[in-house]
Amino acid sequence: MTRKILFLLAILPSVLFAQHTIKGTFTPAEDFKFAFLYRVTAETSLFVANADVTEDGTFEIALDKATIPGTYRLVYAQPQDQFNFDFIVNNKEDIVLQYDVEKGLTFDKSSENKIHSSYNRSMAMVNKSIRNYYGAGKEDKSGYSKIFNILKNTQEEFEKASDGMIANNFIKACSPYIPNELEDVSRFSKNIKSNYFSNIDFGNKTLQDSNFLIKTTIDYVIGFIDRKNPNASYMENVDTVVKAIGDNPKIKGILLEILWNQFSVEGNEVVTNYIGSKYLLDIARANNDNELANSIIFFKNASIGNIGPDFDIEIKEEKDKVKVSKLSKLEGSNNYLLFFWSTTCSHCLDEIPQLKEYIKSKEKEDIQVVAIALDNDLYRWKDMTYEYSEFLHVFGEGKWDNPIGDQYNVTGTPSYFVLDKDKKIIAKPEDINDFKKYFDGLIQTEKTETVSDKKE
Structure with missing residues (x-):
């Protein structure tokens, strides 16, 4: 024993x-x-x-x-x-x-990965045949029917072969739209779009714990658009995605945040703010996600067309007296440039001298530069400000933890914000060259409008 x-x-x-x-x-x-x-x-x-x-x-x-x-x-x-x-x-x-x-x-x-890979290859081949059919521009009912019979049989065979496997979840979710009769390319495309989410269960845990739902959602939102009015298409597609997700709040929040980030990185403020305002801000607040909620608010506040968030500015007067004013109270210029920089940023140190030289050629009534240093070294910043006495200077203590930088959604330096005389944000150039090009065009437009007004 x-x-x-x-x-x-x-x-x-x-x-x-x-x-x-x-x-x-x-x-x-x-x-x-x-x-x-x-x-x-x-x-x-x-x-x-x-x-x-x-x-x-x-x-x-x-x-x-x-x-x-x-x-x-x-x-x-x-x-x-x-x-x-x-x-x-x-x-x-x-x-x-x-x-x-x-x-x-x-x-x-690996039986799982082999069958999944084989499915993807097989479907890619059938889809190529479909593209070739429509590309030929010739009507062939027999050939059309044959292609979609192959598509249907391929899907059914792989679903059966993968029964009981993890791969089966992905294969079923990818089940394609199959027309019952011959359709022209326009109708076929519309039906693909309208049936895109028909076989996708956003509550499926296996799909959630993968990149499938993310990739599928992004492909839909950016893939089905009207080139003449893309933003309207993007927003309509986002609405469709939200409807398809249904009562799955967790995955809804994840997917909408990914879409919000995608469009914000691309600089598409219209769609980003649409997603944030209509859906994501409420979700962030419900989840007590203050960081995300603030990001949504700050991004919107710093978008083109909005009045620039206000902040204090110290202005030197006669006899070295200093007056504390605000951005909103500044007068005397038709435009204002907010230049976010840092004393330790190599790109900033390369561009700020170029900015100084460029501004020298402009009238003060054309533009006033407000340089906000997101920094931690007060003494180094102070020494450098003497080289740029024509700028108004603000010390943004805390670097990336500074409220001014946060309110303007600054994620890197240098950053440029062009404001009009009413402090409305009218442009956000990428760099010094982009700023010069934009502002030269702006000045020319303003002068043309002034001449036109005088003639009238």
Whole structure:
């Protein structure tokens, strides 16, 4: 009896800690040094394990028995958001993969990933046939019917073959629109759009814990647009996405924040503020997410067409007296430039002398520069202000934790904001050259309008 117990104890660890592995080969080997594995969730990616890549380009990562099945991400270089790929881990099988910089990702072993990859390739081939049909511009009912029968059969076969697998969730969600009769390209495109979310369940946990819903949503919002009026299309598409998400508040907040960030990075203030004002601000407040709520408010307040947020400015008067005024109270110029900079910013130190020289050629009534230094070194800033005595200077103590920078949604220096005489934001140039080009055009327009007014 004792021997049997000892035998059970001896094999127990191997049963409890039974594991599968992820083995891979990178090509070319010399370009890869490490592999980091993350589990993808709706909110973030969670670190799981890492391995060094050997000289021959191979790596191996062991998975313990507690590994949660789902979508995983392998990061192989920096920055992480650019150099990675996703795949399925069911923790019931070993995975052997190859990643070639030129050829992409392939799987030598893994039923889940093989069937998912095979599905994507098969559907891509059928979709190519559909594009070729419409591209030919010839009506062929028999050929048309044949193509869509293949599409239907392909979808059904893969759904059946993947039954019980994680991959089945993605395959079903990708189920395509199939017309019942011959449709011209315009009608077919409209029906694809109207049926885009028909088979996508935004409440599906497997889809949520992957990049599927994110990619699908972004592709829809930016893919189906009227080129003549893109912003109206973007906003209409966002409304459609919100309706399709339904009663899934968590994923709704995540997807809308991603869309808000996408359009804000691209500088599309119209769509960004639409998403923020109509949907995301209420969600942020309901979740007590003050950081997101402030970002939405600050972005909107600093958008073109809004009055620039007010702040104090110290103005030197005669006999070195200093008067505290406000941006809103400034007078004497038709335009104002808010120039956000820092004494430690190399680009700022390159552009501020150019700005000084450019402003010298302008009349004071044309423009007044207000230079806001987002900084921590008061004495260095003070010394540098003497070189730019024609500017009004503000010390934005705290650098990135400064209320003026926050209110103007400044995320990098230098940053330019052009305001008119009423302190309304009229432009946000990218750099000194963009500012010069914009302002030269603005001055010419203002002079033309002045001459026209005099003639009248």
